[in-house]
Amino acid sequence: MITFDYTLTDPMGLHARPAGQLVKEAKAFASKITVTCKGQSAEAVRMMAIMRLGTKAGDTVTVCVEGADEEAAASAIKTFFEENT
Amino acid sequence: MICLRGKGVSVGYAIGTLRFHNREEKPNSGVEKSTPDEEQRRFDSACTQAVSDLTALAEKLRRQGEETAALLMEMHGELAQDLDFADGVAMRIADGTDAPTAVRDAGEELAMLFEAMDDADMQQRSADVRDVARRIENILLGKTEVLSFSDPVILGADDLSPSETVSLEREKLLAILTVGGSGTGHTAILARSFGIPAVVGIGNGLTGALENRLVIVDGFEGTVLVEPDETTLAEYRQRMDAYAQSLSRLNGLRGLPDETADGRKVKLYCNIQSPEDVGAVRDNDGRGIGLFRSEFLFLGREEAPDEEEQTEAYRRVLSAMKGQEVVIRTLDVGADKQIPYFSLPGEENPALGLRGLRLCLKNPALFRTQLRALYRASVYGKLLIMFPMVTNSWEITATKELCQTVVSELKAEGYPVAEKVPLGIMIETPAAALMSDVLARQVDFFSCGTNDLTQYTLACDRMGEHLRDFCDPHHPAVLRLLELTVKNAHEAGIWVGVCGELAADTAMTETLIAMGVDELSVNPGSVLPVREQIRQIKQ
Numbered sequence: 001m002i003t004f005d006y007t008l009t010d011p012m013g014l015h016a017r018p019a020g021q022l023v024k025e026a027k028a029f030a031s032k033i034t035v036t037c038k039g040q041s042a043e044a045v046r047m048m049a050i051m052r053l054g055t056k057a058g059d060t061v062t063v064c065v066e067g068a069d070e071e072a073a074a075s076a077i078k079t080f081f082e083e084n085t
Numbered sequence: 086m087i088c089l090r091g092k093g094v095s096v097g098y099a100i101g102t103l104r105f106h107n108r109e110e111k112p113n114s115g116v117e118k119s120t121p122d123e124e125q126r127r128f129d130s131a132c133t134q135a136v137s138d139l140t141a142l143a144e145k146l147r148r149q150g151e152e153t154a155a156l157l158m159e160m161h162g163e164l165a166q167d168l169d170f171a172d173g174v175a176m177r178i179a180d181g182t183d184a185p186t187a188v189r190d191a192g193e194e195l196a197m198l199f200e201a202m203d204d205a206d207m208q209q210r211s212a213d214v215r216d217v218a219r220r221i222e223n224i225l226l227g228k229t230e231v232l233s234f235s236d237p238v239i240l241g242a243d244d245l246s247p248s249e250t251v252s253l254e255r256e257k258l259l260a261i262l263t264v265g266g267s268g269t270g271h272t273a274i275l276a277r278s279f280g281i282p283a284v285v286g287i288g289n290g291l292t293g294a295l296e297n298r299l300v301i302v303d304g305f306e307g308t309v310l311v312e313p314d315e316t317t318l319a320e321y322r323q324r325m326d327a328y329a330q331s332l333s334r335l336n337g338l339r340g341l342p343d344e345t346a347d348g349r350k351v352k353l354y355c356n357i358q359s360p361e362d363v364g365a366v367r368d369n370d371g372r373g374i375g376l377f378r379s380e381f382l383f384l385g386r387e388e389a390p391d392e393e394e395q396t397e398a399y400r401r402v403l404s405a406m407k408g409q410e411v412v413i414r415t416l417d418v419g420a421d422k423q424i425p426y427f428s429l430p431g432e433e434n435p436a437l438g439l440r441g442l443r444l445c446l447k448n449p450a451l452f453r454t455q456l457r458a459l460y461r462a463s464v465y466g467k468l469l470i471m472f473p474m475v476t477n478s479w480e481i482t483a484t485k486e487l488c489q490t491v492v493s494e495l496k497a498e499g500y501p502v503a504e505k506v507p508l509g510i511m512i513e514t515p516a517a518a519l520m521s522d523v524l525a526r527q528v529d530f531f532s533c534g535t536n537d538l539t540q541y542t543l544a545c546d547r548m549g550e551h552l553r554d555f556c557d558p559h560h561p562a563v564l565r566l567l568e569l570t571v572k573n574a575h576e577a578g579i580w581v582g583v584c585g586e587l588a589a590d591t592a593m594t595e596t597l598i599a600m601g602v603d604e605l606s607v608n609p610g611s612v613l614p615v616r617e618q619i620r621q622i623k624q
Binding site: 007008009010012015016017019020023024043045046047048049051052054056057058082 | 361388
């Protein structure tokens, strides 16, 4: 299992657009990817659940990746966050 | 003539026939239901159809140049494939519900969860969820809800779903009016991207009873005039023409150089508050950022933003501006702003208190973090750093020393830092303007914050309605200070800009340029009007 934190900079947090893109990224991997923020968790492949985390700029999310391709998945998801949020 | 009032959320004028759209909200009755397996299969098929329709629609909109609408439909496509939605539907179908009802109920359940959130943007998503659910439901019921008109119309509705708005042929839509609605909803966003006026929140005055009446829509004022008299009609026809002409005239200035008729070049940049605003800079043909207010990173939160978060935010703007100059101003707040993680002493006069650079110098850890982040981001574009509210030479000396320390540290830690990051100060107090000859020798540029400069020079609260008569933004005292500042800056060989409201004041452009101002930084919407003024100057 790989875990990492990321602090969001987009004023709108993980709103619809990046949430949709995150889902696409996450679906490419077999690993289970969970995003947790302020005590609430959502699977990265569930768009509405990600949006409902209600994240904003400055929030730190914890990303948990577990599965056969977790190395590749964690790296890709981390890059995704850096480039889109 | 009836006059309806609402909130203008997209500017412009329209004159035309009103058509009122009533969405049928009949419950599904007499729907033939088969086995759960069959209902599930029907749902899966309808869902796939919806996604395919939305993708095709997005492509069509993109080809028509409607990027905003295209992105919206793509987002709907993602929502249609959401697992929580699919689970909600599957659960109800397994329980024996027919597919259309399962879709409607599952959609409604999720929509209500969004509505219950604190965030206005997230609340708007409930409309998207309902829209997508309705689309799938219509496919299942074989219903097509297509809004189409043979002639251009002004469309009125209780509210318009995103799908309904984008499905309308752009050429047939003159304006949008809704009974409910807010400024951040789809109606506003799409109307602006279509370039047509929209007025929302009109209330019960807007009903189907107004069907086929002639109306005038004023997106600036947020008014709707039903069955206007001839005089009013003539007046608005004139306004429409004048507006259309000015829009086309201003658009003709895109791509043209920011220089006077005599060929003197001026830098025409933009003021922004957050990385999101870079889009507006590009849309309005702004060629740099003369003021990036960094406060957004610090306000409305419990903890200070750390170095990583700040570096990322600055990096985003620098790279989005692709090598064009970006002047980032360090934290400019005082006791009038709520910042829980700062120990701000309560002050009688926050405007005259510990604010701007003063606050940063008294909070060195915080200031250091911001400077580190700025210098780390400096390799991603053309960065200039600006310090607010300077009144003493020693403040600049201390700040420059801190910058040198930060740069040395970063290099020792292995971070690349840009070769040259020009450092400048805001001239926004009488002291700074009067001492500008001394200060000019310490920095690489000045930017005049005329809002605060006016306030401090005239001893006048610019927010005070009751002080209007005493607070002339064109006051000679302010202009004299600006003249002095420009003269001193040029004598020391540095450039000077203006980033306050005066920069966007087209009545002042010629005066400022005549003074010798090198740069004007304005809100994105003012770029083209100011460019027009600059290009007409012959001195």
